[in-house]
Amino acid sequence: MFENLTSRLGTVFDRLKRRGALRESDVDAALREIRVALLEADVALPVVKDFVRGVREKAVGREVLKSVTPGQMVVKIVHDHLVELLGGSHSGLRYGPPPSVILMVGLQGSGKTTTSAKLARRLDRREKKRVLLASLDVQRPAAQEQLATLARQAEVACLPIVAGEDPVAIARRALETARREGFDVVILDTAGRLHIDEALMGELEAVRDLAQPAETLLVADALTGQDAVNVARQFNERIGISGIVLTRMDGDARGGAALSMRTVTGRPIKFVGTGEKLDALDPFHPERMASRILDMGDVVSLVEKVAETVDRDEAERMARRMAKGRFDLNDLRKQLQQMRRMGGMSGILAQLPGIAKMKQQIAKANIDEKMILRQCAIIDSMTPQERRRPEIIHASRKRRIARGSGTQVQDVNKLLKQHRQMQDMLKRAKKAGGIQNLLGRGLPPGMPPH
């Protein structure tokens, strides 16, 4: 149902059949699309507004339209800005003097208990820490049994359950046990609570004051909508969080909550949960998250590749020539070259959901690497005069060209026929006034099928 940003912006810039500097109003149109795309990805509105302001500053003044595909260039600016805001690279966990405490907090059902066990397993296996798990959840039925079961599965120690104990008392017992038995890390799983629940937030403060955690991780669901800002802000103001874990990243939500929470708390996202199993915990990658929010696969590296591949000035010069109905074999050769470079990209293109239009163009172009090489060789074996005026190429010249390029006369015929067809097509297009359309996207026009 939701259109991704790349195709949204493609539509915007398609409508501007203009080339040259971006006007203020064009930028506005693009920014409106960015706003909608982010909102549909569940980024909270106040955060979206800030974000769009930031993008405007970056887009204006940059030569967006000088690029081959302004839409894609704007996407790149958006993406880079997003990566920047989502935070640098993975920031690991901080430790205090042992036993170092990690306090897990969050709304009901966000994934605290599961994440506690995942984290314990990770620290045990990867960092060789001795970890003690303890559940402070006296609210949810069987919450403590749940953590105990997960601890068994993870082969990590878990504080024995004592019925009737309150959360602060459990925390105290956990710390004493850890000190006595020489644990490096204590992970305190807490009951889910609403950020507006006075009593339970007060309880959490008491636990915090007692345990002096080195890390307080807010565990939040990647499916969260606009409310993410309220939750993150209030947990941070009240308890003081040091990082965020985003769960259910294995779902298909775009995960705009990541940006919302990161922005309002200023705290890094440290891990993401990618499944129910205990090994499904990964470090956070801002680039992946940004691409996911924008629903566009690895479009950035693609844009970079397109930018370096297609020589825009050259494309424009050719467009002008073609608009005048001129298209000789020199032009065809340049086109073939560009297509070859584009052809090398069809593999990447195939993986991108967002740029269906471009993909179709390339598919239609029917790019065959070897065939293009052969055709270039044929043209290379012609004299400058032959390239400018293909009509002078008769039988003996054809034989010479075929020999020179290591091909057959019929290959030369095929190429000449193709060139004639393209010329016809251009003439027809010129009559229909459509050449600029054909070239407007900066891609070479498709070759007729063979």
Add this chain to the structure above:
Amino acid sequence: MAEKRGWLQRLKQGLARSSNSLRERITGVLRRRRLDAEALEELEEALIMADLGVETAAELIAELSRERFGREVEDREIRASLAAAIARILEPVAKPLPVRPEARPQVILVAGVNGVGKTTTIGKLAHRMRTEGRRVMLAACDTFRAAAVEQLRIWGERCGVPVVSGRPGADAAGLAYEALERARREGCEVLLIDTAGRLHNKQALMDELAKIVRVLKKLDPAAPHDVLLVLDATTGQNAHNQVETFRAMVEVTGLVVTKLDGTARGGVVVALARRFGLPVHAIGVGETAEDLQPFAPEAFARALLGLEEETA
């Protein structure tokens, strides 16, 4: 556990909290002025922040604008008319969970993504049905998650209803079959089946759910009579995908929206009502057995727009 309160009282309390800041925004916007473009935009933003989604918010605002653009409006009036428009959308989907005396038992399958509140909702439903004097049985078909069976068993004890369960890791469909057999044998009126949380984009897990349905049909072609999809009110636009996929896999018959006691307003329900028209049977406004309320469109919409506590 909380003392008994009237349902409207509880609903208001639950929703009042969630609508405070939205109300402040809208009141702040409109107390003074005429309904101009800027005022409309701010109203639209308030709706977006309640998770109604860009499209639905825009349409509601367009409608409002057609009717009242440029007029002097007082904020209460404009909020009331927005609330009325939202209530009109919700009215057709506000239907209680059907009681089916002809079915013996009425089989209710409860599904949804992880952690939304399926098990808790079953506990609440069981509690309500027990107070209505119906004979209820629970089936713990979440054989996957740690202590899921324990959790449901505790709910069973609280409400005084039997719970059918198997070994951890047992086949969920097989267990559902057993439970239905037993519920029949013991003359139960309702069988509530708890299932493991599953993300809708995981095909294998969705197939497992479809299998539960298939197996139940072997015993009773009409079963499951009701398939409830539980949605978490804090969920954003992904709720669309959830409903779409679950509905395609298991013919969802109705929704339950949980966690409306937080600050999330569950506005996506409005968009869902328009798009799918699935009944909303109940809402969850807390963690105790009593915290299940009928879905009341008017109250929901008015509370959404912060009008409830003023009249209360």
